[in-house]
Amino acid sequence: MFSKKKKKEKELSAFEKKMNDFFIKNFTKIKAIDKVFFLEHLNTMLGAGLSLLESLDVLSKEIENKKLQSVVNSIKAGVESGSQLSETLNEFPKVFQPIYVKMIASGELSGKLEESLGQVVNQMKKNYELTSTIKGAMIYPIVILIAISAVGIVMVTFVLPKITVLFKDIDTELPLPTRVLVAVTDFLSQPINMIIVLLSIASFLALYIYTLKKSINFKRFIHKININLPIAGKIIKQINLARFSLTLSSLLKSTIPIVQAVDISSEICSNLIYREALKESTEKIKKGITLSQCLREYDAIFPPMVTEMIMVGEKTGEIDKLLHELSKFYSNEVDKTMKNFSTIIEPAIILLLGLGVGGIAVAVVMPMYNLTQNF
Structure with a gap:
């Protein structure tokens, strides 16, 4: 048998390296679970008797996320130059929140680094579980709202125009719900008008998010409303x-x-x-x-x-x-509420759908009923 020679990996040019670093820095995200993996394994290795430098060296090779790998290499370089772990972590506030850095710094001062790392990992896991529970519960209503919006656009653009055209030939005055339905359908069935409406909604949302970030008074007002909402x-x-x-x-x-x-x-x-x-x-x-x-x-x-x-x-x-x-x-209360969240909001969604479908049905049936009365 002949042994296959390993192909030499192609070395990147200086430009390719710069582009690679740029994309890693700006477009690669470090997930919460990756940070938990890093700190948990660091704690385990320190508990097993490895030095901090040895542990960081092993982890820098194990981590798959390129951005986190780059951060760990920087942390290792900082520790090698004589800095404390907390000092090097403090240089990456977007990766490691100040709360965790301060907890680690406290552990270093008291000589209980492993214990502090254990507490940090425990809190990160609990925060991750809480955030995952909230995100998971929000998927159902978001999917439903997107589906309702999509069906509404299809109805207004393709289905309702074919029905409302029948009412334009009726000589008698149409009921108010029918007139409203015809006016809305005529307006939204025009592609340019639909684009204007969608752009207006997008602009409103962008302005809302921008104002929420920039104006502390507006943010306070919205957050006060949020905590007083019914559910x-x-x-x-x-x-x-x-x-x-x-x-x-x-x-x-x-x-x-x-x-x-x-x-x-x-x-x-x-x-x-x-x-x-x-x-x-x-x-x-x-x-x-x-x-x-x-x-x-x-x-x-x-x-x-x-x-x-x-x-x-x-x-x-x-x-x-x-x-x-x-x-x-x-x-536990958040977990229980979020698990039942779909059950809680289902009546509101059914009511919303019922009002929409019922309103369209009334608008379509009323002129037909009036015609039969005339005969």
Whole structure:
């Protein structure tokens, strides 16, 4: 048997390398699960007795994501030059959130790096599970809305024009619902008008997103409406309370001072009302007021159960444990709500479809009924 010679890999030119690096840097995403994989395996290797440099060297070869691989190589170079792990991680705030970097820094100071990494991995996993649950629950309504929109466009563009043309030959005055249906169908059946409507909707959404990012007052107004919505408001509150309690619990376990811990926890909350309430509480804690007393002033967003459990934790010195229990409770509540989310919104979707189909049916049947009455 003849052994096959391995073909030499073609070396990239300087231009190709630059293009490759550009695409990796700007178009490759680092998934949350990749970051969990990296930190979990780093923790395992350190626990097995490997040095930090050896662990980073092995992981830089194992990681498949090219962008994360580049980041790990940079971290390895930083550690080799004498920097702490947290210092090098801090150079990549878009990859590693400040909360996790501060937890690792706290572990380095106390000589408990492995323990801190374990806490970081645990929190990242829980955040990933929470986010996955929310995203999974949102797929069903989004697909339904897209399907309804597509059917509506087909109906207005192709089906209804063939029906409404029959009513134009009727001499008698058409009922109001029929006149509205004819006017809407005539307008939207023209391709240019449909394009204008779709562009207007797209422009409105783009303006909404832009204003939401740029105007803090508009964002506050929208976020205040969100937490007061009938069904979604309760879910938003549960998500923010789960994230707040989980983050604060992890930070306090990492021996980070409560003022700094509450301030960092505020950044994890996605709703601006929660974020501002926690920022204000941070300033009050500096003056000697307890966290439970601060949060009592925001009873619309922090239920009595939260403030009471925090107060008990403050008195017993086990605030991190009670916050962990709170995070488990709210995470389970979010999980249960999201699993039943399709069941919750189905009546609203059926009602919406019923109104649409019923309205069209009434508009089509009414002139026919009037004609039979005349005969």
